[in-house]
Amino acid sequence: MAIPGLIRNFESDTPLPANRFVAADIGDFMATNATGIQSPILGVTEQGTDKKLRVDVVMTQLAPIELGGDFAGGEYAVSDSEGRAIPLDPAAHTEDTEIHVAGKVLEKGDAGTIVDIHIAPFVIIK
Structure with missing residues (x-):
């Protein structure tokens, strides 16, 4: 469980698993799976994407x-x-x-x- 900090909801083009780093994607409030050291980290997914490909991303704290x-x-x-x-x-x-x-x-x-x-x-x- 995350300790509340800045948590924002993002949209994704593909399903994202829980407990993984996500990176900024092209577009407003778009996230994608981080794929290495060149990925600009947004934060960590808590639950992964829902059926509408929305995902909560913990951006600060734990x-x-x-x-x-x-x-x-x-x-x-x-x-x-x-x-x-x-x-x-x-x-x-x-x-x-x-x-x-x-x-x-x-x-x-x-x-x-x-x-x-x-x-x-x-x-x-x-």
Whole structure:
């Protein structure tokens, strides 16, 4: 369960799963699945899209996120290709000019588990 912060409702062109990062899409209040470090993170889905392809996105504070990699707790997170959280590894992105970071994962967990993340998106520009 998210601790209430800024939660906004967005429209999507495709179904979005729960507990995943979403990114800004073309159009007003449009969201799409985040697909990696180049995705401009909006926040985290709570329930996924409904039948009309609307989705609530937690944009600040704490939210549950599915892990796509192992975390020790306290690491910054970026999106993998499926919108799951993976640890930020700057050495793995030496060729990238922008890295969109979603926030900090607050607890340890293995890939596939759901943990809390403090959502505080920022961009590293090299």
